[in-house]
Amino acid sequence: MDMESRRESARALFQSMVLIRAFEERAAAAQAEGKAPGTCTSVGQEASAAGVVKALSSNDLILTNHRSAGHLLARGADPGRMMAEVLGKATGYCKGKSGTLHISVKELGVILTSTIVGGELSLATGVGLSVSMQGSDAVVACFFGDGAACEGIFHESLNLASLWNLPVLYVCENNQWQAFVHRKETMLADHISPRAASYGMDGVTVDGNDVEAVNEAARVAIAKIRETRKPFLLETYTYRTRGHYEPDDQTYVDPEELASWKARDPIASYKKKLLAAGTVSEADLAAIQREVETTIDGAFLFASESPYPAAEELLTDVYA
Amino acid sequence: MDMESRRESARALFQSMVLIRAFEERAAAAQAEGKAPGTCTSVGQEASAAGVVKALSSNDLILTNHRSAGHLLARGADPGRMMAEVLGKATGYCKGKSGTLHISVKELGVILTSTIVGGELSLATGVGLSVSMQGSDAVVACFFGDGAACEGIFHESLNLASLWNLPVLYVCENNQWQAFVHRKETMLADHISPRAASYGMDGVTVDGNDVEAVNEAARVAIAKIRETRKPFLLETYTYRTRGHYEPDDQTYVDPEELASWKARDPIASYKKKLLAAGTVSEADLAAIQREVETTIDGAFLFASESPYPAAEELLTDVYA
Amino acid sequence: MSTITAHEAIGQALAEEMRRDSTVIAFGEGVATKRHELVEEFGRARVRNTPLAEGIIAGTAAGAAATGLRPVIDLLFAPFICFAMDEIVNSAGKLRYMSGGQFSFPMVTLAMTGAGWGVGAQHNHNNEAWFVHSPGLKVVMPSNPADFKGLLKASIRDDNPVVFFLDIGLLYVPGEVPEGEHVVPLGKAAIPREGSDVTLISYGKTVHACLAAAKTLEGEGISAEVVDLRTLKPLDEEAFLASVRKTGRAVVVHEASRTCGVGAEVAATIAEKSFASLAGPVVRIAGPDVPAPSSYPLEQAFVPSAAQIVTSVRGLVGK
Amino acid sequence: MSTITAHEAIGQALAEEMRRDSTVIAFGEGVATKRHELVEEFGRARVRNTPLAEGIIAGTAAGAAATGLRPVIDLLFAPFICFAMDEIVNSAGKLRYMSGGQFSFPMVTLAMTGAGWGVGAQHNHNNEAWFVHSPGLKVVMPSNPADFKGLLKASIRDDNPVVFFLDIGLLYVPGEVPEGEHVVPLGKAAIPREGSDVTLISYGKTVHACLAAAKTLEGEGISAEVVDLRTLKPLDEEAFLASVRKTGRAVVVHEASRTCGVGAEVAATIAEKSFASLAGPVVRIAGPDVPAPSSYPLEQAFVPSAAQIVTSVRGLVGK
Numbered sequence A, B: 001m002d003m004e005s006r007r008e009s010a011r012a013l014f015q016s017m018v019l020i021r022a023f024e025e026r027a028a029a030a031q032a033e034g035k036a037p038g039t040c041t042s043v044g045q046e047a048s049a050a051g052v053v054k055a056l057s058s059n060d061l062i063l064t065n066h067r068s069a070g071h072l073l074a075r076g077a078d079p080g081r082m083m084a085e086v087l088g089k090a091t092g093y094c095k096g097k098s099g100t101l102h103i104s105v106k107e108l109g110v111i112l113t114s115t116i117v118g119g120e121l122s123l124a125t126g127v128g129l130s131v132s133m134q135g136s137d138a139v140v141a142c143f144f145g146d147g148a149a150c151e152g153i154f155h156e157s158l159n160l161a162s163l164w165n166l167p168v169l170y171v172c173e174n175n176q177w178q179a180f181v182h183r184k185e186t187m188l189a190d191h192i193s194p195r196a197a198s199y200g201m202d203g204v205t206v207d208g209n210d211v212e213a214v215n216e217a218a219r220v221a222i223a224k225i226r227e228t229r230k231p232f233l234l235e236t237y238t239y240r241t242r243g244h245y246e247p248d249d250q251t252y253v254d255p256e257e258l259a260s261w262k263a264r265d266p267i268a269s270y271k272k273k274l275l276a277a278g279t280v281s282e283a284d285l286a287a288i289q290r291e292v293e294t295t296i297d298g299a300f301l302f303a304s305e306s307p308y309p310a311a312e313e314l315l316t317d318v319y320a
Numbered sequence C, D: 001m002s003t004i005t006a007h008e009a010i011g012q013a014l015a016e017e018m019r020r021d022s023t024v025i026a027f028g029e030g031v032a033t034k035r036h037e038l039v040e041e042f043g044r045a046r047v048r049n050t051p052l053a054e055g056i057i058a059g060t061a062a063g064a065a066a067t068g069l070r071p072v073i074d075l076l077f078a079p080f081i082c083f084a085m086d087e088i089v090n091s092a093g094k095l096r097y098m099s100g101g102q103f104s105f106p107m108v109t110l111a112m113t114g115a116g117w118g119v120g121a122q123h124n125h126n127n128e129a130w131f132v133h134s135p136g137l138k139v140v141m142p143s144n145p146a147d148f149k150g151l152l153k154a155s156i157r158d159d160n161p162v163v164f165f166l167d168i169g170l171l172y173v174p175g176e177v178p179e180g181e182h183v184v185p186l187g188k189a190a191i192p193r194e195g196s197d198v199t200l201i202s203y204g205k206t207v208h209a210c211l212a213a214a215k216t217l218e219g220e221g222i223s224a225e226v227v228d229l230r231t232l233k234p235l236d237e238e239a240f241l242a243s244v245r246k247t248g249r250a251v252v253v254h255e256a257s258r259t260c261g262v263g264a265e266v267a268a269t270i271a272e273k274s275f276a277s278l279a280g281p282v283v284r285i286a287g288p289d290v291p292a293p294s295s296y297p298l299e300q301a302f303v304p305s306a307a308q309i310v311t312s313v314r315g316l317v318g319k
Ligand SMILES: Cc1ncc(C[n+]2csc(CCOP(=O)(O)OP(=O)(O)O)c2C)c(N)n1
Pocket: A066, A067, A115, A116, A117, A118, A144, A145, A146, A147, A148, A149, A173, A175, A177, A178, A179, A240, D029, D052, D054, D076, D080, D083
């Protein structure tokens, strides 16, 4: 990569993470002010979303879960329509019927978002099968948590994808938490990626707080999938630094552990790295930050002023 | 082991296998003659049942599945009451309400037999938890097939048992078939035992057609469980040489593969080995065989002459 | 017309629909083994055996359905659907609505159930009411080979998730089936016998008990109309309400357990929407609220019989 | 008596029963985190967090219940039970029968449901009718803090598998709860209000809509009796039949979808067993047959209201 494209890529990754952070913190603040229902944020994990999604091509598909704002925004979803969905408004991507936890945007290829933990794993094989039978070269990225990796459907999904050569990039965002249960209370090993071996699949763990490392690991994995049409398990090892669902006082969290991960904040670290390397200037980054703030202000205004769905909507979209 | 106890043990293992074979072939023949409903036999796999069950102590517990006659008989279940259950008679171990596929015998510690593939895996952790909380040193042997190892509950069960230090001996009888689907059509790897690593558990594969090897491997595994109170995965690699469920013409089976496994029949092989080593005499073995035939004749007669359950039984045993 | 079993009728429907539409695929535990004629015609990509894992079978179907394929999956016996409830109910049934209509799930789930095989409640559990009670699904349960074919073809063409129950006692009984294009629309009941004194409403195997009962009753001067629901969701209310408005009496019959079964819905609908026409209580004859036993005589006693229906109707008509 | 929320009443019931019987244990995703006072009193062996895996949580409970423990498990939201259907329905519900009575399954499964949280159909799905329709289970759904406590204590003591639904809209509403030993027997409905013109039958949150409607109706000179079913299986038929025999009119109300809901069973039972007393149709007011939406106004519109009940009763009574 030459300097200019490196700078472009860095800007995009940084902008994406900042946008995700700003969007989620605004949604959380709105909840605290009584202006929005609860929501799940991915604060602390932005590098995972931005790094992986930016490695995908536009015809690739994404399945995600309750903690999806990052994947959607990195993919280019409109923050206004997303915020409207969070608020249950008619202008939301799902007409307010989803609310915050299962936003799908079909036109962007972010499909079948589900808040059933493991739902995305159960559906990804079918999407992979469609893609593969249609002869498309698309890759299906399936995001899930360390909790989902405890569900039986994880086992079933990876086994089938491997057996049938389905082009699925499994991305386990191991954020150390399963709602109010620490990951260590749910499994003996620290990592999920070695489980890929049970299915004859390749698996790799990457530092989920280093956006460039994630991006690079995802690129390698995606290239491999395109070449071999076989699935791949990528684990992004990271940490959820806000609560599980707003509001959440996090009294169940070990403060030292939390502090140690906050010290490794993906946005702050990346900023430091970029400035140190001189890739981007401080002014540049500040401009991105300001632009994002403006975007989010606009998004929240749009969402707040949007109408709720009409009462008749209660009964529509049930059957095709 | 001295010569006499070796002889005793050999006789017991041989007798057990011969009894299982005779029982199942009689049940199958009765089906063919229209005297019994269908049944699942484990012909060709007797070494797995006899080898493992004979390694257990009397306070250990067993969970098994639809292919359970071997485990029950090796544990000392009465062939008459078992055959009565196969025929749906009131004298059966479950009063005819189970029929052939889910015979439990609580007084022998063979409990919660289920024909839902994976059912035994879902229940074994709870039994392990009881045993462990009661401070008993019992081990819970959980028999399941290679098919059950494809169900998500396999993953959930092994993970929890490992995490909670439950004394479960997982016995995967890998018989190369999942009803009418060859195991090779369901997974990339040949073996199940390496999957134990995903859960931080030990796993071992043993030749499931060699009854002494199975017995020895089970003894080692059980001793380890008693010592560490941790679960263990033992895979007995074998082959189901009869059909999945009587009647079954096995047209879907590769005749060469079938023939090659029949040539390794666990009973014939063991007989040859014992005679070659001079552990037991030909006459001895023939006597065992004759005795078993008499037992099975008696069992079938008992079952045939037993009454069906009374009509009122339809409504009993629903609630405690 | 040819005389074939329901099992064969299903094979015919599958083959015809796969020929007609290249997006139709079929998979499940043993589908390729049991339907090898489909493998021969359509190849191993469209007709597949799967690992033993109902959850991912159904999930794969839902994911594929939402992205351009029309999967037909075989989950074997109805109790095994327990391992696929999330995928069928929470995904296929709800994600259209939750996404504001962005996705549709044209998929068919086959499952056998009912008495006749003598293997007990973990194979025999008439749980169709669960799916009738779940939003976004359709539910079908035919009573004869022609309907097996025609309803399956309609189900495959439907853009919604259909749970299609095969009453095992009907699968190998032959009947007349039209060759080629024979599509029975979902949501339409049949009236296999007309009558004026009482309406017998049923589906699946017990339709035949109703028909037998109607015959016996005819000999006693009682004229019974028989309604075969065929589709359980959407229910053809108009069909059975019209019949009850005519006869003034209703007996609802099914093998599934009584409590909260489909018969409860039918009886409650009658009690609400055709109350004024009723000359007597709405009677339900259903399986007892117990797991299905294996033992042959108990298994048979579980199933509503023509004799029970006759006795009930006599009481109702006051003869 | 003290005034506490249903959430606290549940904690009280758990603590009292765990104190009383050392075989009572509790586990689930976050149980030890959320009920840390139980961890402190009873230790980490009896109160456990689990991996995120509903199937094995329920299976472990069933296996433990059959071998001497009395587990209470928390599956969080009712739709997540989809991952535990096999263990609850096929194992806990059937293995007693299938084994000829050799095992029993004293276990309680907790699950929240209902409108009030605004997160849509994958969290909010009133699927209690599935379990009412499944053999061998008991099903409970309380309407007030005292019953939450008393019914949970009875459920824990019961030797059968109980599925215990927590209507989320009720969990943080305070009410009077007796201290200590307060056990409400399973299978007994309550009559929180007596009346003579019409019977309103309900359970869970909509009991309060019925009570509010009854108050409004009183002002119009219509006397409504309210039956709170409390236990959905076994259903206290005698209680609501006796009431309907007295009033001659019945309106059945619940938030769960109408089709094949518990209301269908209640209405069908009335139409069959107290037909002669009926002065008019048996009316059902229930959630629509659609997935629960997230958006606040839609979510509210999903739930039966007192106003709807009032309008219905006016029509029924002919005023
Ligand atoms: C099947 C199911 N069980 C439980 C929940 C409740 N729940 C929502 S998110 C969550 C934690 C998920 O953990 P993980 O998969 O690691 O994802 P994370 O939230 O950490 O991103 C839980 C338990 C659910 N939505 N679905």
